[in-house]
Amino acid sequence: MEKNTAHLIEDCRSGKRTSQLALYKQYAQWLYVVCLRITGNQEEAEEAMQDSFLKIFSRLDQYHNDQCFEAWMHRIAIHTAIDYVRKQKPEWEEIPDNYAEPEPDGPDEEQIRYSVALVKEGMKKLAAGYRVILSLYLFEGYDMEEIASILNIQPPSVRSQYLRAKRKLLEIIGVN
Incomplete structure (x- = not known):
């Protein structure tokens, strides 16, 4: 220091x-x-x-x-x-234990080119629950288990919410 x-x-x-x-x-x-x-x-x-x-x-x-x-x-x-x-009381969706994670069906992330401003604007439009999970995972560097612990939800729920949030963000910023 x-x-x-x-x-x-x-x-x-x-x-x-x-x-x-x-x-x-x-x-x-x-x-x-x-x-x-x-x-x-x-x-x-x-x-x-x-x-x-x-x-x-x-x-x-x-x-x-x-x-x-x-x-x-x-x-x-x-x-x-x-x-x-x-x-704000975001709605955390609990996922049952037997839930199968959806297969990623979006574009390859490495092929996506977009501006930081566009992502920032898209993040503002996300629901609070989605925004928190994306921010903790992508920007703050927490893994799924740490996020689950912080938010007091199950790790499969975090993974599902992350995938949904990512899809929603891609939809908002117009990446097809």
Whole structure:
């Protein structure tokens, strides 16, 4: 970890507001983007980011210097953003144990060429449940089992929701 960040963390632990502001300025935009990918809404992302910082500052005593500070904050921001999505009550579809995963029938992902802006707009149009699963899997790097644990649903449901979300996103952005 950078010495400046380590110094800011220690000052924040002792309650120095200027250090809290400096830490906020250093990481606010990054955590906002993380929250925005999960919530899909600018206002909720901003609130989730603000709440994340409140949690970060109040839990600094739980952070250990041998951990990666950015990863620790990232996890707090993701869980906070998911809490905001849960308030929206997305509909998670439980899939029975004997459910057979559908065969991928869409275009080959490597052949698809589209702009980042188009995908961002398409993500905003997805239902909250789909958006959360796609964001956690594609952008945040969680695997299906981790997502199932975070969202308290079964891994087959996560896989099914992911495939449906991917198809819906491809439909929205017009890839045939």
